[in-house]
């Protein structure tokens with residue numbers, strides 16, 4: 001039997017925190033770019049990173065901890081986001097699985113996720129034995145469409161995972177309202193969104209918990225992989241910690257509580273495990289890098305916003321009408337994980353692949369398309385998650401819902417616009433690289449004008 005946490009012990013209340021640093025609220029065009037980029041080490045690893053790694057190496061490796069690096073990173077992260085609890089993980093996928101397990105999601109349940117996301121958002125639902133229900137996205141923001149979420153809520157729905165895709169916060173107010181009406185847990189997938197705001201609240205502080213990824217492409221990285229959950233609920237946070245760290249009974253949400261004290265673990269009579277858990281624990285070396293990156297996060301985000309403003313300038317200056325720039329609705333700020341446009345293939349006269357190749361020919365470092373809609377990925381078509389399709393959560397006798405498989409046109413908006421999506425990179429760490437991309441885009445636009 002899965003432990004059940006209801007909305008009553010997951011009150012949604014903490015989104016009163018405003019932007020931590022003025023740097024992020026000013027127009028990126030007003031920033032002194034040279035000064036801004038002087039804060040970004042070209043390899044993404046600077047003096048501070050080396051210092052903190054050195055502290056870990058000097059302290060050596062104990063059973064679980066070193067130089068209190070996990071505790072230091074978690075408390076700094078919580079402070080940065082203005083929340084009481086930050087729980088480190090070794091990836092931004094383990095984070096979401098731990099959240100779902102802690103919320104009691106399991107066989108028989110449905111979880112609503114956008115189909116336009118990285119597949120991990122949906123994999124974690126399958127991994128806890130539940131059924132992902134895919135929602136369509138708004139073609140202007142590329143984020144999950146609350147109206148489609150409303151249509152897809154059933155008596156079996158237990159949770160919603162809105163994704164702040166490409167760095168723009170999803171439309172959270174209607175999602176929280178729907179969740180409140182149906183007692184649903186909301187886990188924000190903020191893997192691609194750092195320090196952006198929705199109605200004055202920092203993305204990640206609106207749902208019952210939020211997941212961040214520190215994988216290498218993200219705004220900040222903890223050495224190529226890593227993740228963090230934030231929440232303001234101690235009980236929920238404690239259960240997330242336990243799901244992520246072997247279900248150890250005495251672990252909690254507070255910073256650094258990712259290992260059991262010596263006197264407990266050495267005592268033969270100590271009963272260790274009161275929940276099922278994985279090992280998604282972050283290492284001290286990852287935490288050292290994460291802490292250093294966190295200390296320059298304002299600049300890392302400001303640089304991405306600056307780069308986005310430069311792409312926009314190129315599109316405006318060249319009067320290009322066939323690249324449709326990203327849309328930031330009123331009341332939101334964008335953190336530009338990528339600068340995501342739609343290309344009007346009819347107007348430019350070439351298809352997406354040719355456009356991308358021309359961009360590369362003109363010196364650009366490539367551009368990403370959208371991921372395939374998750375419901376059309378081969379594994380969601382074969383349903384062979386656990387071998388035979390009959391073993392999928394959709395056929396579990398405890399599941400009484402109607403979702404037995406996924407088809408084309410389940411999410412028509414995404415299926416139609418996603419082939420025209422152009423994600424320009426915003427992770428350049430030097431101004432020279434920024435200029436190269438701008439020159440390439442300018443030349444590509446002129447090529448077709």
Ligand SMILES: Cc1ncc(COP(=O)(O)O)c(C=O)c1O
Pocket residue numbers: 091092093094117118120121163189191192212213214215225226227
């Ligand atoms: C939207 C989204 N969700 C989840 C993840 C998974 O994060 P990780 O790679 O850290 O497991 C990613 C990372 O690529 C992502 O972009």
